[in-house]
Amino acid sequence: MRLRISFSKHGKVRFTSHRDIARIWERALRRSELPVAYSEGFNPRPKLSFGLALSTGHESNGEYIDVDLDPARVDGLDVDGLAVLLTTHLPVGLTATGVVVGDRRMPSLQQAVTSCTWQIDVRDADPIMIQQSIDRLLERDEVMVTRERKGKEITDDLRPAVLSLAVGSPIENGVRLIAELGTQPRAARVSEVLSALDPPLAEDKVLRLHQWIQTDDGQRADPMTVSAASSAPLEVSA
């Protein structure tokens, strides 16, 4: 039995890393006494799988974790009350927002998620100038960027991953952008997109609004409502 849990990350706790969040979840799950399944072998680990990493410092309305439960111990599990229970075991700023019951045939979050919607605030910027630089970026056929990965320089085209980019509602002392960025074959980073603008921008606050899974019919769906294995709606409780 596999649970998919959605959670949000706001406030001070956004300065924890992806690795920190993994360890926080391990402790929270132990404290909640949820019957988590453990791997076999010399070094049994709880069977958890995390979705796309969120950069340290970014907030999110839509983070996910898949948890495998020990089928022998799931009797009487209160799925409805689980999100509230888990939140009491999480630090301030991390909130479990929903739990759905799936199964082990669900593809992993890393494989399934195809894009994310981002809210990006930049400070002291002029919305008209930004709109112009966005237009220039979107008109281009390719946007080659070079990044370092494991000590090697890799150059690839960022343009296909920029699914949408636009100036959003006005904010104080800056401009709010809304972007949908692709995550396959690799997740485009907010900072890369801002750097690719001419003139480049620097992010102030960044919030992941959504993660999306593209379904067979070309629609995009929330990871909590779609089981790509069965395409049947899952039992939802939040």
Place this chain on the structure above:
Amino acid sequence: MSTARASFDGPLWTRLEPLLPQVQKPARYIGCEDGMQTPEHGPGIVSWLMTYPDTYEIGLPNAGLQILYEIVNERPDGAAERSYAPWVDLEALMRRDGIPLFSVDTHKPAGEFDVIAFNLSAELTYTNLINCIDLAGVPIHSIRRSDSDPLIAVGGHCTYNPEPIAEFVDLVVLGDGEEVVGEITELLREWKRSGKNSGTREGVLRELSKIPGVYVPSMYDVEYDGEFIAAVTPRYGDVPEKVEKRTVADLADWPYPKQQLVPLTEVVHDRLAVEVFRGCTRGCRFCQAGMITRPVRERPAEQVSRMISEGLKRTGYDEVSLTSLSTADFSGIEKVVGDTVSDAGVGQVSVALPSLRVDAFTVGIAAELQRARRTGLTFAPEAGTWRMRQVINKLIREEDLYGAVESAYSQGWRRMKLYFLTGLPTETDEDTLGIAELGRNCVELGRKHHKSPSVTVSVGGFVPKPQTPFQWFGQNTEPELKRKVELLKEDLRGTKGVQLKWHDTRASLAEGITSRGDRRLSAVIEYVWRRGGTFQEWSEHFSIDLWLEALAACSLDVEWYVYRHRTEDEVLPWDHLSAGLHKDFLWQDWRDALEELGLEDCRWTPCYDCGACTGYGIEHVVASATPPAGGSQGTGVDLSAGGAVPVMLQPKRTVGEGKLATASPGAGS
């Protein structure tokens, strides 16, 4: 009184927040730990900022600060928050933007607290101490502080000679802080109520100096006779001539921390820690921790078991460390191990023994606890020959070590780590080379059980510490320590399976400069700090040249402070401070050391009257009057190696969760 789930965004946080994306590991600065408290502040409430003068990762697990944090917050007239030294990247931004040192709990400026209390566990953090005071916006010299400035307090092992930092601190607490923190709070509460009027600070310091265990350096005059100290005398008749340490008689009364802080980001000891006893009477002569924390006070085994089970449940940790100076000596160890293993169920919890005794019995316990992942074990024989071990009173026979190592290899551990000191009193090259010999023999034992066993020989340069029998010993010169390391490198060259690691001998010299200095060292520490010499415990920031330049600039001599042997009649800078040990006991023990005379553990033999029990009218608190099973080590009982416990144990039972046991060489090395 306080709530852990409230979120506090004080005015300082809104200024700090935009800086955090620009620095490494920003989670160091956000607080939000489980167990965090956000106490109320007010006129009748004395506020303490418990500060560790190094990074969050090192400072957060500090048990002393966590205990005092809870005890103060339980008081209706107390409020405690925490702070740690910001890393150099954030410090630069804070100084640029005029942001002061802050608490991580509510991001309140350090300067708004009544007391900033530092734990000092290592001399090389002294420049960070000054840096934190300065970042708090408080004058670094106590003499320049005004009535409204916070009091700067220090505690921890370094405070048994606080003279090198005397100019920077207002009060020093010697020994256990559990009781005295309340007494200080009461006194300061009245002062705060009265409004801390101009000119009253001196009077409060004088009152503080009368609380047993509290040393106020400014209440004492130091007279010099040339380079030597002639006398240290109280400035007033009602200030004690000698300050005695505080000792909590029974740990059972202090089951703290009750809510150990669980950090959101990784720290050095990221696990539950339960202190099983305080003090040690094995009498290792190099070990300051063992000398200054006497007598032995064991926590009742049932309380330990309860603290473990409740702590694991509350924190969600799957690992617990049983802390003390020598956990295998805990008379309740077998009960606690049994309770923990059966309570948690195999595969759920791993138990670490951070200081393994060197014998097969101890390895048996480790085997009970670490059912899986048996990768490495650490032992601390400390010296390479029996002669040398008698000098330092670490009475481990070679059979004890080989029994322990053989037992460990036979039970699946593959890597042994052995801790040693070099530069010990009377050490000859034969003693030094004995270290290599032990390493070789251990790896040889491993070959009977594994194809490629490994032994790491870790060598640190010995730094004599105050309030120990070796306080009179002239530290080996830095070139001499380096020569000994070279000797070992040469001897072990090409030896398969033995890796040599050594502590930077220059860092041992800097530690030597600060550990037994007097008040004249204040100028040296300040000099190093003014030239950017913070984070001296970090190799990327450490600079011996800066320390030597500072000594020269202050016309002080490294030979005089570090390398010379001191004499019986010399007034030592810390003679007016007492850890309970009689100076004549320490001197006799020093003479015994030079005569290669070992001294048995006084738990199992008649009292030597060192002073720690008799002086304070307290006793060892042990649950069992029988020496622990296992090696002969200083128990006065000639148990054969391994005692009743078979040296060779068969691999057994179900394999479950577990982590490797680690051991530290003891605080004295």
